[in-house]
Amino acid sequence: MAIAYFLVELREGLAISLKALRANKMRSILTTLGIIIGIVSVTLMATAIAGLDQAFEKSISTLGADVLYVDKYPWFSHDDWWTFRNRKDITLAQEKVLEQQSTLAQAVSAGIGWVATVKHREKSTENVFVNGVTADYMATSGTTILQGRNMTEAEIDGSRPVCVIGFDVSANLFPGEDPIGKSVKIAGHTYRVVGVFDKEGSFLGLFSLDNRVVIPLGEFTRSFGVKRSLQISVKAPSVQELDDTKEEIRGILRKARKVSPGAPDDFAINQQEMLTNTFNGIGVVVAAIGIFITGLSLFVGGIGIMNIMFVSVTERTKEIGIRKAIGARRRTILLQFLLEAVALCLLGGIIGLIIAFPLTFLVDQILPTSMPFAVVGIALLVSILVGVVSGLLPAYRAAKLDPVEALRYE
Amino acid sequence: MADTQKNGIPVIHLSNINRVYEMGAEQVHALEGISLQVARNEYVAVMGPSGSGKSTLMNIVGCLDTPTSGLYELNGINVSEMNDNELARVRNKEIGFVFQTFNLLPRSDALHNVELPLVYGGVPRDVRRKLAREALEHVGLGDRMHHKPNELSGGQRQRVAIARALVNKPSLMLADEPTGNLDTKTGDEIMGLIQELHKLGNTIIMVTHEEYIADHAHRIVRLRDGKIETDEKTQNGKAHSH
Numbered sequence: 280m281a282i283a284y285f286l287v288e289l290r291e292g293l294a295i296s297l298k299a300l301r302a303n304k305m306r307s308i309l310t311t312l313g314i315i316i317g318i319v320s321v322t323l324m325a326t327a328i329a330g331l332d333q334a335f336e337k338s339i340s341t342l343g344a345d346v347l348y349v350d351k352y353p354w355f356s357h358d359d360w361w362t363f364r365n366r367k368d369i370t371l372a373q374e375k376v377l378e379q380q381s382t383l384a385q386a387v388s389a390g391i392g393w394v395a396t397v398k399h400r401e402k403s404t405e406n407v408f409v410n411g412v413t414a415d416y417m418a419t420s421g422t423t424i425l426q427g428r429n430m431t432e433a434e435i436d437g438s439r440p441v442c443v444i445g446f447d448v449s450a451n452l453f454p455g456e457d458p459i460g461k462s463v464k465i466a467g468h469t470y471r472v473v474g475v476f477d478k479e480g481s482f483l484g485l486f487s488l489d490n491r492v493v494i495p496l497g498e499f500t501r502s503f504g505v506k507r508s509l510q511i512s513v514k515a516p517s518v519q520e521l522d523d524t525k526e527e528i529r530g531i532l533r534k535a536r537k538v539s540p541g542a543p544d545d546f547a548i549n550q551q552e553m554l555t556n557t558f559n560g561i562g563v564v565v566a567a568i569g570i571f572i573t574g575l576s577l578f579v580g581g582i583g584i585m586n587i588m589f590v591s592v593t594e595r596t597k598e599i600g601i602r603k604a605i606g607a608r609r610r611t612i613l614l615q616f617l618l619e620a621v622a623l624c625l626l627g628g629i630i631g632l633i634i635a636f637p638l639t640f641l642v643d644q645i646l647p648t649s650m651p652f653a654v655v656g657i658a659l660l661v662s663i664l665v666g667v668v669s670g671l672l673p674a675y676r677a678a679k680l681d682p683v684e685a686l687r688y689e
Numbered sequence: 690m691a692d693t694q695k696n697g698i699p700v701i702h703l704s705n706i707n708r709v710y711e712m713g714a715e716q717v718h719a720l721e722g723i724s725l726q727v728a729r730n731e732y733v734a735v736m737g738p739s740g741s742g743k744s745t746l747m748n749i750v751g752c753l754d755t756p757t758s759g760l761y762e763l764n765g766i767n768v769s770e771m772n773d774n775e776l777a778r779v780r781n782k783e784i785g786f787v788f789q790t791f792n793l794l795p796r797s798d799a800l801h802n803v804e805l806p807l808v809y810g811g812v813p814r815d816v817r818r819k820l821a822r823e824a825l826e827h828v829g830l831g832d833r834m835h836h837k838p839n840e841l842s843g844g845q846r847q848r849v850a851i852a853r854a855l856v857n858k859p860s861l862m863l864a865d866e867p868t869g870n871l872d873t874k875t876g877d878e879i880m881g882l883i884q885e886l887h888k889l890g891n892t893i894i895m896v897t898h899e900e901y902i903a904d905h906a907h908r909i910v911r912l913r914d915g916k917i918e919t920d921e922k923t924q925n926g927k928a929h930s931h
Contacts, residue, residue: 284811291808298796601792604753605853606781606809608774682753686792 288611289618296619299591300626310587311627313580314665318631318658319638320576324569325657326639330648331565335558338482342551343421345518347525349377349511349532353547355557366545367536368508371496374413376535377511383524386418386514389496393503397448397492398464404451408491409465411499419512427459427474430495434473438497442470446478446489463492466502470494521550577661580627581669588620588673599677600685613678620670621663628662698765700860700892701727701750706759706769708745708915719745720756721915727861727894732887734903734923735896737912743896744865746912750894751784751863752776764860781809785854789866791846793838799825799849800834806857824852828882844875851882855891862886864895868902880905 300307342348352363374389381387390412397407414432425446434441442463449458458472470492479488500506515524525548532538538545592599599612607615632655642648708720719742727733737743748754749761752768755776761769768779785806786792793802803821812820825834828848838846847867854862864883868876884905887893897903904923911918 283813287808287811287813302796597792598794601794602805602809603777604751604780604786604792605806606777608777608809610774611809683748686753686788 288614292611292615292618293622295615296622299595299619300622303591306587307623307626310583311580311623311630313576313583314624314627314662315580315631315634317573317577317580317665318628318662319635320569320573321661322632322635322654322658323638323642324573325651325654326635326642326648327646328562328566328569329651329654330642330646331562333648334646337480339551339554339558341421341479341482341488342554343419343514344551345515345521346419346421346551347513347515347521347528348549349373349513349528350547350549351508354549354553356547363547368506369511369546371413371509373532373535374509374511377513377528377531378415380531381513381524381528383516383520383527384513385516386415387511388413388415388419389509389511390416391496391499391507391509393499395466395503397444397452399452399461402452404448404490406490407445407448407465408486409499409503410491410493411496411503412493413496416493416512419514422479423477424474425477426457427472429474430493435495435497438495438501440468440470440494440498441473442492442494443474443476444472444493445476445487445491447487448490448492449475465492465494468498468502470498525550577665580624581665584620584623584666585669585673587623588616588670589676591619592616592673592677595677596680596685596688599680600682600688603680603682604686609678612680613674616674616677617667617670620674621666624662624666624669625659628659631662632658699726699728699762700731700764701725701894702760702762702765703750704760704762706746706749706756706761708742708749708754709757718915720749723759723915723917725910725917725920727892729860730887730890730892732893732905732907733895734906734909735894735912736898736900736903736909737918738898740914741912742915743912745915747863747865747894747896750861751786752779777809781806782857783860785857785859785862787847787850787854787862787864787867789869791838791843791850791870793846793849793853795838798835798837799830799841799852802838802849803853803856806853810857820856821852824856825849827855828852842875843871844878847871847875847879848882851879851886855886860892862891862893864893866897867895868897868899876902 349369351366351369352360356363371389374387377384378387390410392408392410394406395409396403396405397409412435414435417429424443427443430439430441430443433439442465444458444463452458452463453461458475461472462469463472476489481487494502513524513528515521529544529548532546533544536545602612703723703725706720706723707718710717710719723746735743735746745754749756752763755771756769759769760767763779763783768776771779794805797805800818800821803824804817807817807820822831822834825831828851830845830848830852833841833845838849841849867883868879871879880902883893883895895902895906903909906923908920908922910920
């Protein structure tokens with residue numbers, strides 16, 4: 280009974296508030312502008328953050344969660360770059376030591392990269408990432424073959440002039456042709472294509488992972504003629520055993536690199552987690568700024584709603600008096616004006632969503648994503664909340680009006 | 690017809706009612722020691738010059754205001770110490786207001802205006818519609834249900850207001866200068882309608898300052914300076930149709 284009564288009241292309140300909004304169309308739209316802007320920014324912000332997350336998730340998965348990367352430099356550091364620069368290079372010999380001595384490592388490979396132009400007859404493609412690798416690289420990198428085959432261990436160990444090319448390189452150099460068995464020219468040397476990698480997309484939208492060529496490490500040093508520090512990839516048995524594996528290879532490397540006891544490591548063991556942590560840190564900052572900006576615009580919007588609701592209450596003092604004389608309770612009047620404020624904000628929220636929807640396609644151009652469905656719910660919920668908060672004070676004033684004085688008001 | 694104690698309990702029982710307003714440091718005694726009884730199906734006119742306290746009395750009788758001191762029983766129930774929500778409920782169930790300026794909701798049509806007391810009484814929609822229709826037909830506006838107040842003449846508006854006042858079958862209809870904003874002819878029609886409603890058993894209290902309007906009633910209570918000056922029966926409504 281009480282619920283039925285409340286529903287009757289709710290329905291009446293809703294009808295009244297919609298009538299009031301319709302009677303003041305221009306004013307309602309103008310008032311709700313602040314909410315519209317707030318909701319547009321909430322939506323775009325949420326879409327952008329979701330896009331950033333998605334892009335990162337996708338990119339980070341190219342780095343195995345169970346793989347350790349031994350480098351001369353740590354990926355993230357506050358220390359001076361020069362202190363790392365004077366370190367001894369990571370060498371192939373050290374990779375061999377790890378391979379032999381580590382009991383936990385499932386696979387160990389070494390690699391090195393350089394950017395070069397790759398040619399096939401008159402066609403050429405620039406800025407290709409050329410990667411020299413050792414035999415186990417498929418196990419540590421997690422890449423898969425789309426077409427053809429991987430390089431064999433014999434080819435890699437024997438430094439045969441073969442290569443596996445990325446999806447983009449294949450598309451650029453061999454449009455509409457089968458690249459397998461064809462030859463490409465890298466830094467003056469000729470390589471036979473044995474396979475094509477699956478499409479992997481781009482890393483954080485920064486560079487394409489498909490614009491690359493993988494060749495045997497021996498071939499790489501011959502072609503580019505430079506001896507630089509390698510990166511050693513070590514695959515742990517599982518993510519749980521990552522830390523144990525890390526400790527083990529640290530010990531082996533310290534010995535191999537003759538680091539005296541007590542001295543700090545002269546190498547860095549990097550892992551995916553470092554990127555994740557850094558990214559999460561950035562994510563928190565982006566979200567905080569986003570919340571602040573949207574919060575500010577919604578706050579301003581809410582003040583606008585509150586202001587117009589006070590005007591509305593004053594304008595309709597007589598109406599409130601009539602309703603009270605006829606038997607409307609305080610609660611009824613409170614509900615009526617709260618509903619009006621909520622309806623006003625919801626209107627703004629819906630218009631905001633309608634405006635924001637095409638704008639998310641613009642965001643999509645930068646960060647491939649779409650408007651998350653939850654954002655619609657969040658935006659509407661936020662609109663209702665702003666309506667309740669900003670409508671409360673005016674509605675309370677209306678509910679409290681003395682019926683005798685309200686009836687006398689002209 | 691107007692026997693004072695029909696069911697034993699009068700509709701209105703006021704005993705030594707005082708109403709004091711604080712005007713800054715000054716106290717204004719709007720009502721002083723008012724005692725009054727109105728029986729079921731009585732038709733009472735309240736008269737008095739402005740400032741005599743008749744509006745204050747109406748507000749208290751209509752449960753829009755509460756007395757500073759004194760006892761007010763409506764149908765034997767003490768309402769003088771009720772809180773806002775209880776008073777709202779009493780107004781909704783027991784009292785029907787008719788105002789000089791009609792006081793209809795401008796944006797709602799006649800039907801919805803009449804429905805409103807039932808909305809606040811929590812009556813389901815279909816029952817509400819039916820009762821409101823009947824009430825409008827009863828005041829002769831069966832063909833004007835979906836007109837907004839500004840599409841109706843003054844007399845028609847007052848008929849809508851009367852339909853609204855009676856749709857809940859209240860114990861008491863309070864009419865505050867019901868013909869004050871109407872021309873004489875329309876005013877007479879409204880008075881005729883009120884008379885008819887009285888004959889149907891409604892209890893009516895009407896504020897007016899026109900003698901010929903007051904003469905429709907069966908009893909005239911005259912106020913002066915917040916006190917009852919006289920309280921007399923008229924030559925009875927039927928003899929004074931003007």
